[in-house]
Amino acid sequence: xxxxxxxxxxxxxxxxxxxxxxxxxxxxxxxxxxxxxxxxxxxxxxxxxxxxxxxxxxxxxxxxxxxxxxxxxxxxxxxxxxxxxxxxxxxxxxxxxxxxxxxxxxxxxxxxxxxxxxxxxxxxxxxxxxxxxxxxxxxxxxxxxxxxxxxxxxxxxxxxxxxxxxxxxxxxxxxxxxxxxxxxxxxxxxxxxxxxxxxxxxxxxxxxxxxxxxxxxxxxxxxxxxxxxxxxxxxxxxxxxxxxxxxxxxxxxxxxxxxxxxxxxxxxxxxxxxxxxxxxxxxxxxxxxxxxxxxxxxxxxxxxxxxxxxxxxxxxxxxxxxxxxxxxxxxxxxxxxxxxxxxxxxxxxxxxxxxxxxxxxxxxxxxxxxxxxxxxxxxxxxxxxxxxxxxxxxxxxxxxxxxxxxxxxxxxxxxxxxxxxxxxxxxxxxxxxxxxxxxxxxxxxxxxxxxxxxxxxxxxxxxxxxxxxxxxxxxxxxxxxxxxxxxxxxxx
Amino acid sequence: xxxxxxxxxxxxxxxxxxxxxxxxxxxxxxxxxxxxxxxxxxxxxxxxxxxxxxxxxxxxxxxxxxxxxxxxxxxxxxxxxxxxxxxxxxxxxxxxxxxxxxxxxxxxxxxxxxxxxxxxxxxxxxxxxxxxxxxxxxxxxxxxxxxxxxxxxxxxxxxxxxxxxxxxxxxxxxxxxxxxxxxxxxxxxxxxxxxxxxxxxxxxxxxxxxxxxxxxxxxxxxxxxxxxxxxxxxxxxxxxxxxxxxxxxxxxxxxxxxxxxxxxxxxxxxxxxxxxxxxxxxxxxxxxxxxxxxxxxxxxxxxxxxxxxxxxxxxxxxxxxxxxxxxxxxxxxxxxxxxxxxxxxxxxxxxxxxxxxxxxxxxxxxxxxxxxxxxxxxxxxxxxxxxxxxxxxxxxxxxxxxxxxxxxxxxxxxxxxxxxxxxxxxxxxxxxxxxxxxxxxxxxxxxxxxxxxxxxxxxxxxxxxxxxxxxxxxxxxxxxxxxxxxxxxxxx
Numbered sequence: 001x002x003x004x005x006x007x008x009x010x011x012x013x014x015x016x017x018x019x020x021x022x023x024x025x026x027x028x029x030x031x032x033x034x035x036x037x038x039x040x041x042x043x044x045x046x047x048x049x050x051x052x053x054x055x056x057x058x059x060x061x062x063x064x065x066x067x068x069x070x071x072x073x074x075x076x077x078x079x080x081x082x083x084x085x086x087x088x089x090x091x092x093x094x095x096x097x098x099x100x101x102x103x104x105x106x107x108x109x110x111x112x113x114x115x116x117x118x119x120x121x122x123x124x125x126x127x128x129x130x131x132x133x134x135x136x137x138x139x140x141x142x143x144x145x146x147x148x149x150x151x152x153x154x155x156x157x158x159x160x161x162x163x164x165x166x167x168x169x170x171x172x173x174x175x176x177x178x179x180x181x182x183x184x185x186x187x188x189x190x191x192x193x194x195x196x197x198x199x200x201x202x203x204x205x206x207x208x209x210x211x212x213x214x215x216x217x218x219x220x221x222x223x224x225x226x227x228x229x230x231x232x233x234x235x236x237x238x239x240x241x242x243x244x245x246x247x248x249x250x251x252x253x254x255x256x257x258x259x260x261x262x263x264x265x266x267x268x269x270x271x272x273x274x275x276x277x278x279x280x281x282x283x284x285x286x287x288x289x290x291x292x293x294x295x296x297x298x299x300x301x302x303x304x305x306x307x308x309x310x311x312x313x314x315x316x317x318x319x320x321x322x323x324x325x326x327x328x329x330x331x332x333x334x335x336x337x338x339x340x341x342x343x344x345x346x347x348x349x350x351x352x353x354x355x356x357x358x359x360x361x362x363x364x365x366x367x368x369x370x371x372x373x374x375x376x377x378x379x380x381x382x383x384x385x386x387x388x389x390x391x392x393x394x395x396x397x398x399x400x401x402x403x404x405x406x407x408x409x410x411x412x413x414x415x416x417x418x419x420x421x422x423x424x425x426x427x428x429x430x431x432x433x434x435x436x437x438x439x440x441x442x443x444x445x446x447x448x449x450x451x452x453x454x455x456x457x458x459x460x461x462x463x464x465x466x467x468x469x470x471x472x473x474x475x476x477x478x479x480x481x482x483x484x485x486x487x488x489x490x491x492x
Numbered sequence: 493x494x495x496x497x498x499x500x501x502x503x504x505x506x507x508x509x510x511x512x513x514x515x516x517x518x519x520x521x522x523x524x525x526x527x528x529x530x531x532x533x534x535x536x537x538x539x540x541x542x543x544x545x546x547x548x549x550x551x552x553x554x555x556x557x558x559x560x561x562x563x564x565x566x567x568x569x570x571x572x573x574x575x576x577x578x579x580x581x582x583x584x585x586x587x588x589x590x591x592x593x594x595x596x597x598x599x600x601x602x603x604x605x606x607x608x609x610x611x612x613x614x615x616x617x618x619x620x621x622x623x624x625x626x627x628x629x630x631x632x633x634x635x636x637x638x639x640x641x642x643x644x645x646x647x648x649x650x651x652x653x654x655x656x657x658x659x660x661x662x663x664x665x666x667x668x669x670x671x672x673x674x675x676x677x678x679x680x681x682x683x684x685x686x687x688x689x690x691x692x693x694x695x696x697x698x699x700x701x702x703x704x705x706x707x708x709x710x711x712x713x714x715x716x717x718x719x720x721x722x723x724x725x726x727x728x729x730x731x732x733x734x735x736x737x738x739x740x741x742x743x744x745x746x747x748x749x750x751x752x753x754x755x756x757x758x759x760x761x762x763x764x765x766x767x768x769x770x771x772x773x774x775x776x777x778x779x780x781x782x783x784x785x786x787x788x789x790x791x792x793x794x795x796x797x798x799x800x801x802x803x804x805x806x807x808x809x810x811x812x813x814x815x816x817x818x819x820x821x822x823x824x825x826x827x828x829x830x831x832x833x834x835x836x837x838x839x840x841x842x843x844x845x846x847x848x849x850x851x852x853x854x855x856x857x858x859x860x861x862x863x864x865x866x867x868x869x870x871x872x873x874x875x876x877x878x879x880x881x882x883x884x885x886x887x888x889x890x891x892x893x894x895x896x897x898x899x900x901x902x903x904x905x906x907x908x909x910x911x912x913x914x915x916x917x918x919x920x921x922x923x924x925x926x927x928x929x930x931x932x933x934x935x936x937x938x939x940x941x942x943x944x945x946x947x948x949x950x951x952x953x954x955x956x957x958x959x960x961x962x963x964x965x966x967x968x969x970x971x972x973x974x975x976x977x978x979x980x981x982x983x984x
Contacts, residue, residue: 029605056626059634060644061618063862069620071609082623093616094868106612113521117563119611119874120598122847124585126553128561131574134548142551152552157649157849158867164709168726175725189720195728199720202727216867217656218711218729228681228691229863233667234660235694236687237710237727352868355614357649370555371721375650375708376586376844382611382874 030102034076037479038453039086046083066450074101077469077476079455087450088479091457095278095310095467096352098390098399103471109389118381125154126378133381140388141358144313146306146320148344149360154379159309159351160215163272165373166347166359167206167219170270170303172367175201177301182368205237207262207271207302209245211280211460214272214307223272226280226460241266245283252289259293263300270303275321278310281460282433284426287327294325294343303365306345313353314394314470317404317429320348324428353470355390356383399470403429410466410477417481419488432466433459445487454483522594526568529971530945531578538575558942566593569961569968571947579942580971583949587770587802587959588844590882590891595963601881610873617646618870625873632880633850636805638798638812640836641852646871651801651843652707655764657865658839658851659698659711662762662795664859667693669793674860697729699754699763699794701737703772703952706764706799715764718772718952733758737775744781751785755792762795767813770802773952774925776918779819786817786835795857798837805845806886806962809896809921812840816920845962847882848875891962895921902958902969909973911980924958925951937979946975 045053045067056062073080077100079089092100099106109115114132125133141152153169155161176182184192184199192199208214208223215221216230222237224230241262246252262268271293277283297304311321318324322345329339346365351357358379367373394400407429414425414434423435436442442462449456459465468476537545537559548554565572569592571581584592591598601607606624617625633644645661647653668674676684676691684691700706700715707713708722714729716722733754738744754760763785769775789796803813810816814837821831838857843849850871859865886892899921906917906926915927928934934954941948951957960968 030609052621052623052626055630056621058630059642060629060646061858061862061865062621064618064866066620068623068626069615071613071615071622072605074609079620093613094619096616096868097613099613101613102609103612107608110608110611113564115611116599116602117522117566117594119602119607120595120878121563121589121591121593122585122875122878123561123563124588126556127586128558128571129544129548129554130563131544131560134544134560137552138547138550150551154552157653157872158869160867161649161653161709167710168708171727172725184720184724188724192720192723192725192728193717194734195714195723195730195732197730199724200728200730201725202730204727216660217653217709218659218714219709222687222710225685228676228684229861231684231687232676232680232691233664233684233693233864235663235696235729236684236692238687238689238692238694240687242686366553369721370553372725373553374556375652376588377650380649380872383614386612386614 029072030107031073031075034078035086038078038088038483039084040451040453041085042083044081044083044085044087044450046081046085048082052082071101076100077472085453088454088476090466090468090472090476090480091455092467092469094352094457095315096355097469098313098353098355099393100469100471103393105393106386106389109385115382115385118385122377123381124376124378125381126374127376130381133384136381136384136388140391141384144319144391145360146322146344146348148341149348149362151363151366152358152360153373154356154358154384156357156375156377156379158215158357159349160217160220162309162349162351162357162359163214163220163223163305163307164217166305166349166361167223167270167272168373169347169361169365169367170206170305171201171204172372173303173365174204174269174301176368201267203239204267204269205240207241207243207259207268209243209273209277211245211277211283212272212274213277213279214274245277246285246289249286252285252292256289256292256296260296263296263302268300268302270305271297272305272307274307275311275324276316276428276431278465279459281463282426282465287325290322290325291343294345303347304345305347305349307349309349309351311431312348312350313390314400314403315353315429315431315467317400317407319394319400321428321431322348353390355386356380394470403470406430406472406474406477407432409474410480413477413481417485421488421491427466430466430468430472433463435462436464438462441491445491448487448490449483452483452487454480456480521564522599523565523567526570527578530570530580530975531576532943532945533577534575536573536575536577536579536942538573538577540574544574563593568592569964577945580946580968582958582960582964582968582972583947584959584961586844586949587807588847589961590805590845590847591885592961592963595885597885598878598881601877607874607877610877614869615873616868616870617873618866619868622873625876628873628876628880632883633876636811636883637852638814638836638840640833641840641854643855643858644850644852645865646848646850646876648849648867648869648871650707650849651841652709652712654801654841654843654849654851655706655712655715655797655799656709658797658841658853659715659762659764660865661839661853661857661859662698662797663693663696664864665795665857666696666761666793668860693759695731696759696761697732699733699735699751699760701735701765701769703737703769703775704764704766705769705771706766737769738777738781741778744777744784748781748784748788752788755788755794760792760794762797763789764797764799766799767803767816768808768920768923770957771951773955774918774957779817782814782817783835786837795839796837797839797841799841801841801843803923804840804842805882806892806895807845807921807923807959809892809899811886811892813920813923814840845882847878848872886962895962898922898964898966898969899924901966902972905969905973909977913980913983919958922958922960922964925955927954928956930954933983937983940979940982941975944975944979946972948972
């Protein structure tokens with residue numbers, strides 16, 4: 001596993017990050033190279049992390065903190081912690097770092113005078129944007145718009161806000177269709193102020209799937225079905241249906257029949273689904289299943305929202321994971337782009353690796369009136385500027401192609417281990433996962449890996465999920481695999 | 493009005509911003525002084541703004557944009573637009589700029605190497621924070637914690653997320669009290685996955701007030717009651733009650749009786765209220781009314797959430813507007829601090845002028861289990877660093893005291909105008925408002941003021957709201973008053 005030299009010659013793009021230098025003197029203290037291997041000096045979390053957690057817990061929530069990282073000492077695929085450890089990071093802040101730590105392109109761009117004012121005052125973008133906002137959206141963010149989705153709405157700060165606003169757009173669209181009139185009636189305007197029908201369409205629902213995760217605010221949480229700890233004690237929209245996610249390809253027909261029954265029998269504004277159910281345990285379905293959902297949502301005039309908060313931005317080997325939905329259709333030659341347009345969801349949400357949040361949508365989902373999808377800040381220009389550099393770097397360094405190559409390598413090597421305790425290896429690109437025999441075993445494994453210098457994450461009940469940055473290379477994969485092998489050996 | 497020299501000698505603090513210089517060469521292009529007066533070269537929005545809006549609307553929502561600002565040319569209380577106008581800004585991105593534009597303290601701090609890594613990768617603060625996060629929360633954010641509120645939870649990006657998470661904390665607290673057991677039962681854990689009782693406490697409610705604004709996501713929107721355009725077509729929690737906000741001090745007893753009836757007759761987790769109903773039209777009630785709410789919420793074991801997203805951070809002449817609730821009690825001598833603790837709400841939300849969002853809370857509102865108030869990013873360290881500098885600058889320059897002085901000056905001058913069309917001048921500090929005779933007249937006035945070089949905002953149906961930065965001075969007030977007088981003269 002140590003040497004993957006022969007394989008590495010196949011890699012098309014040059015791994016430029018380690019050879020580039022950060023030139024600006026103002027950041028001379030930032031590291032410029034990755035360590036050759038993880039460096040582990042204490043247990044993780046170490047004593048300094050534990051002390052900081054204790055101090056933080058006195059005034060705020062610190063219990064979920066795994067360790068305190070040192071942003072000044074982290075670089076590339078390696079996160080440094082405050083106890084002097086340098087860990088190979090294949091989890092990357094819960095799947096949210098596309099270019100690893102302190103990427104030179106970002107460091108350079110961030111020192112531009114263009115960024116500075118946005119750092120010192122946050123503009124209310126919906127009320128008064130700066131001119132570069134137009135440029136950022138039109139030429140950068142829209143350059144990665146999924147096929148068929150010609151508009152974008154940025155939202156404030158997190159994936160949940162992207163989902164909540166996409167759901168709002170779906171409700172407004174559906175109600176506008178239902179009433180066959182753009183403007184709400186006086187009765188609707190009056191009743192909504194009391195949270196009552198018809199203005200508040202409380203019998204209208206959103207359909208989501210078992211094990212789905214779409215966020216933790218009140219609307220998004222009503223569609224989340226992954227774990228009780230997220231949902232218990234919080235009121236939910238009680239009539240929003242939950243449907244089974246197929247347990248196998250054989251199960252997909254049954255599930256699609258249930259979807260059809262539900263769409264037929266309810267007043268449904270939207271169906272929301274992740275291309276890979278991530279938080280819920282890295283659950284996959286076939287492209288045909290998603291195409292089936294698309295056909296049904298189209299037939300019953302239901303908005304199809306594809307939640308790519310975790311799957312988006314390259315890690316699956318495509319920029320958007322839902323691009324795989326055309327698999328099998330691609331070879332059909334003429335009519336391919338028609339087919340791709342046919343399967344396009346109506347909206348695609350993003351956050352995490354974009355570092356900014358929002359959703360792409362078909363123009364018909366723009367509310368007919370202004371101020372209906374709105375908030376004071378309506379996004380964050382700094383985070384959008386970051387997204388611009390990320391998008392450019394992914395294109396210039398052909399990182400999505402790299403992810404496919406490194407992902408294949410990693411996946412094959414995982415299968416090659418043929419370890420009796422490692423079950424159901426699955427995934428796309430480097431967005432990989434496998435199961436261990438029990439939740440306790442999985443949790444011990446995560447801890448053990450970290451203490452050996454490699455950070456990986458959990459999902460579902462007994463799944464290990466790999467969520468490295470897009471700059472994760474085969475030699476990082478080798479270190480991960482070695483560490484995994486020794487961790488597994490010690491568990492037996 | 494031109495000269496307020498005699499008055500100005502009373503001002504305690506030196507207005508340091510215009511004399512400080514930005515030294516770093518990397519920002520030499522940023523302006524360092526305010527213009528002496530507004531500079532108006534075109535209508536606002538001008539042709540360049542209109543063109544940018546047209547371009548933006550092709551891919552995103554641009555209809556609510558009033559004009560495009562130029563962050564590189566804005567300074568202090570003056571916002572530059574892309575058409576070369578320099579406008580005195582008494583609205584400040586919908587009440588969200590505490591220190592105006594490009595404040596030297598922020599410019600200087602933002603160039604520190606400490607900020608840089610947070611600009612290039614957004615950490616998942618709930619999962620792995622950097623060490624300075626502990627410092628920022630403990631010594632900066634907590635330094636402005638309202639009395640009695642010893643904990644803080646930062647949230648992602650916007651005021652609505654602060655409110656939604658505060659509401660979640662209230663529900664978790666109330667359910668934990670109700671079941672008299674920290675851990676939810678197996679039945680609760682199972683039923684919440686289907687959005688059903690008892691796990692989803694759908695008969696438990698939040699009480700809010702007519703004309704209130706608390707945000708636009710699904711939970712917060714259910715408590716917002718300001719305008720139908722925010723609410724229509726979006727499902728709401730149908731049993732969450734709305735109560736009248738007093739129309740006058742004489743009306744307060746009736747309103748409190750209705751509150752008591754509602755708290756008695758329902759399963760209420762929280763009552764949420766703004767200290768000044770801002771978006772709804774700058775509606776005020778007496779300190780005694782708020783103390784009455786506090787007494788009732790305590791009696792019926794209901795969490796009292798004070799929503800200070802718009803009112804917080806100094807503009808009312810106190811750091812938090814709810815500090816005024818002790819008015820009348822302060823003179824009672826001994827027992828004052830007990831009285832202040834008695835009236836403290838259970839949670840206080842913030843965003844806007846803090847530039848970061850979250851809520852302060854009494855430690856008993858920390859959920860008994862981890863991961864219940866959580867999200868990937870769980871805040872934004874950049875925006876919290878900004879908040880730190882803002883907090884330090886407000887203290888060092890005694891800006892809250894300044895606001896009281898400038899606010900008194902501005903309020904007296906507004907009254908002094910004695911204009912027949914200006915009604916109900918009201919407010920605290922520079923957080924001032926008045927009414928015009930009709931919505932059409934108010935809207936024309938806002939437009940007219942902007943074309944004369946001064947930005948003010950609207951709220952409610954016919955209210956003009958002033959929301960200048962905390963560095964707004966008496967000579968800015970003079971320009972505002974002059975411009976107002978000529979705008980009014982042209983309307984007659």
